[in-house]
Amino acid sequence: MSAARETFEAQQPPPLGMLAELTHRCPLQCPYCSNPVELTRKRDELDTESWQRVFREAADLGVLQVHLSGGEPAARADLEALVAGCAESGLYSNLITAGVNISRPRLDALADAGLDHVQLSVQGATAEVNDRIANLPGAFEKKRAFAREVVDAGLPLTLNSVIHRANLHQIPDLVELALELGAHRLEIAHAQYYGWALENRGALMPPRDQVMRALDEVEAARERLKGKLVIDAVVPDYYARLPKPCMNGWGRQSLNVSPSGKVLPCHAAETIPGLEFWSVRDRALGDIWQHSPAFNAFRGTAWMPDACQSCERREIDWGGCRCQALMLTGDARQMDPVCERSPYHDEIQTLAIVDSQRDDDFTYRRFSRLQV
Amino acid sequence: MVEPDESDVVRLPRGVRLREDKARGGWVLLAPERVFQLDAIAVQVLTRVDGRRDIAAIVDDLAQAFDAPRERISVDVRAMLSDLIAKNVLEMA
Ligand code: SF4
Ligand code: SF4
Numbered sequence: 001m002s003a004a005r006e007t008f009e010a011q012q013p014p015p016l017g018m019l020a021e022l023t024h025r026c027p028l029q030c031p032y033c034s035n036p037v038e039l040t041r042k043r044d045e046l047d048t049e050s051w052q053r054v055f056r057e058a059a060d061l062g063v064l065q066v067h068l069s070g071g072e073p074a075a076r077a078d079l080e081a082l083v084a085g086c087a088e089s090g091l092y093s094n095l096i097t098a099g100v101n102i103s104r105p106r107l108d109a110l111a112d113a114g115l116d117h118v119q120l121s122v123q124g125a126t127a128e129v130n131d132r133i134a135n136l137p138g139a140f141e142k143k144r145a146f147a148r149e150v151v152d153a154g155l156p157l158t159l160n161s162v163i164h165r166a167n168l169h170q171i172p173d174l175v176e177l178a179l180e181l182g183a184h185r186l187e188i189a190h191a192q193y194y195g196w197a198l199e200n201r202g203a204l205m206p207p208r209d210q211v212m213r214a215l216d217e218v219e220a221a222r223e224r225l226k227g228k229l230v231i232d233a234v235v236p237d238y239y240a241r242l243p244k245p246c247m248n249g250w251g252r253q254s255l256n257v258s259p260s261g262k263v264l265p266c267h268a269a270e271t272i273p274g275l276e277f278w279s280v281r282d283r284a285l286g287d288i289w290q291h292s293p294a295f296n297a298f299r300g301t302a303w304m305p306d307a308c309q310s311c312e313r314r315e316i317d318w319g320g321c322r323c324q325a326l327m328l329t330g331d332a333r334q335m336d337p338v339c340e341r342s343p344y345h346d347e348i349q350t351l352a353i354v355d356s357q358r359d360d361d362f363t364y365r366r367f368s369r370l371q372v
Numbered sequence: 373m374v375e376p377d378e379s380d381v382v383r384l385p386r387g388v389r390l391r392e393d394k395a396r397g398g399w400v401l402l403a404p405e406r407v408f409q410l411d412a413i414a415v416q417v418l419t420r421v422d423g424r425r426d427i428a429a430i431v432d433d434l435a436q437a438f439d440a441p442r443e444r445i446s447v448d449v450r451a452m453l454s455d456l457i458a459k460n461v462l463e464m465a
Contacts, residue, residue, distance in 0.1 A: 014395040016407055062395025064407055092389060092402040117387045117404045156387030158404055184387075184460065185404055230460060232405070 012290050012299075014062025017254040019267065020051065022068060022082065024259050025075035028098050029135040029364035030123060031200040032162050032191040034267055035071065039367050040259040048078040050280065052085035054257060057285035059089035063255075067119075069096040071259070074106070080113045087114025094119055096160075099146035100139050107146075111153050118150045119158040119187070124166075125173030133166060135364045147181040158185040163214065164197075164204035165356065171217045178229055186229055188218055190236035194268040194323050202360035205352055211236050238352035242313070243320025243336035250298040250322060255289060263288045265295055268323040272332045298322050298332075308335050374457050374464070376427055376450055381465040383423030388461045390418050403461045417449055423465045427453070 024039040055066065066086050073079055074097055086093040094117045120143060123133035127140035150157045159178045171188065178186040191197045191204050222231040237244050247254060247266045256264040261280045264270060276293040289295060301314050308319045320336020328337045329344050337344035376382060384390060389402045399415045401408040410418065420430045431449055435442040456462035
C-alpha cells in the first residue's frame with residue numbers, strides 16, 4: 001500500500017449511523033423489498049453475542065444511531081437483548097418493523113430494554129391494498145393495532161410507506177392514516193429498484209404523470225401539516241434529472257451489517273461484482289470501516305469518471321448510486337445514469353416509461369425453494 | 373411558532389436524547405432519523421433542561437455562570453428553545 005493511500009485511509013471520519021440487518025426472515029412478501037434475491041437463512045445469522053459486540057464496536061467507532069432492520073427484526077427471539085445491547089453502548093435504537101408479530105408484552109419489554117423509536121411500515125393505506133402487496137391477509141389490521149400500542153406505550157412512531165404504481169394513488173390516505181394513528185413522522189419513499197424491486201420493476205414502476213402528482217400531494221400535505229406531522233420523502237429517481245446523493249456518499253456516514261455479518265457500504269452493495277467485503281466474524285468494525293477494500297473502492301472523488309470530477313455537484317451527490325450505475329450501465333464506475341449528463345440518461349427514462357406501461361404480476365419475496 | 377415564556381417548563385420528548393459525541397467532539401441531540409450537532413451555547417442550555425426547572429431558573433443559572441446580562445440571555449434562550457420546539461425535538465412539559 002502506498003503512503004498516500006495510507007494517509008487517505010487514516011483520515012476516514014467516523015460513521016454516524018448503522019443499519020443492522022438482523023435477519024432476512026419476514027412474515028411479509030413485499031415485491032419491492034430491498035433485500036437481495038438470495039436471502040440469508042436463519043442458521044447463517046450472527047448470534048446474540050456477536051451482535052452485542054458489533055454494537056459496542058460501533059459505539060466506540062462513533063456511530064450514534066442504529067437502525068434495527070431486516071427482514072423483520074422481531075423474527076429474532078433475542079431482539080430484547082439486542083436492543084439492550086444498543087442502550088448499554090449509548091446507541092440510539094430505531095426498530096424498523098412490519099408490525100405484525102410483536103405482542104403488547106413484547107413491545108413493553110422492548111421499551112423497557114431502552115428502545116428509542118419505532119418505524120412501522122405500511123404497504124398501503126387500506127387493508128385491501130396493504131394486504132395484497134404484503135401478500136398477507138389480515139396484516140393491515142394488525143399494523144393498525146400495533147401502531148396504537150406503540151403510541152400507548154409512549155414510544156415515538158414513524159410510519160413508513162414504500163410507494164409504487166400499486167399504491168401511489170393513496171398518498172392523501174397515507175397522510176390521514178399517519179395522523180389517525182398518532183405518528184410523529186411519515187416517510188414516503190419511492191421504491192428503489194434493486195433486490196426484489198428490480199425483479200418487479202415491470203409491476204411497480206409508476207407512470208411519470210402519477211409521480212409528478214404524488215410529489216405535489218406530498219408537498220401540499222407537508223405545508224399544511226407543518227408542526228403537526230413531519231413528512232420526509234425519498235424521491236423517485238428514474239424520472240429525475242439529477243441523481244440522489246446515495247448514502248450521502250459511499251463510506252462517508254453509514255454502514256450496513258448483513259444478517260451473516262458482512263459489512264456493506266449500502267444494502268445493495270453486494271450486487272457489485274469484484275468488491276471484497278469483510279465480515280465482523282473476522283475483524284473489528286473499526287478496522288473494516290477504515291480499511292475494507294469495499295469501503296475504499298468508491299470513497300471520495302478520485303474514482304469518479306472525468307465528467308463528475310469536473311462537476312460542481314461532485315461533493316453534493318457523490319456521483320449518485322453505484323449499484324444503480326452497475327445495474328443500468330453494466331459498470332459501477334459510471335456516473336449514476338439518472339444524471340442528465342450520463343450517456344445512458346435517455347435510455348433510463350425510456351426504460352421507466354416502458355416498464356410503467358407493462359402489466360406484470362408481482363413476484364413475491366420468498367426464500368428460494370431450491371436450497372432448504 | 374411557540375414562543376415559551378420564562379414560567380414555562382420544557383423537556384426533551386421521548387425518542388430524543390442529548391449526549392456527548394466523543395468521536396467527533398461536542399454534543400448532539402439524537403432524534404428519529406436525525407442528528408443535530410449542538411453549538412456550545414445550546415449545550416449549556418440543554419444540559420440544564422430537566423423537565424422540572426422553569427426557563428426563568430435556567431436563565432438565572434446561565435446569567436450567573438457566564439456573568440452576562442440576564443435580559444439578553446432570556447431573549448436568546450427563548451428563541452433557541454422555540455426553534456427546537458418547531459423542530460419537534462423539544463416540548464412543553
Ligand atoms: S420490505 Fe416487506 S418483505 Fe421486505 S423485509 Fe420489509 S416487510 Fe419484509
Ligand atoms: S456529472 Fe456526476 S457529479 Fe455531476 S451531477 Fe452528474 S452524477 Fe453528479
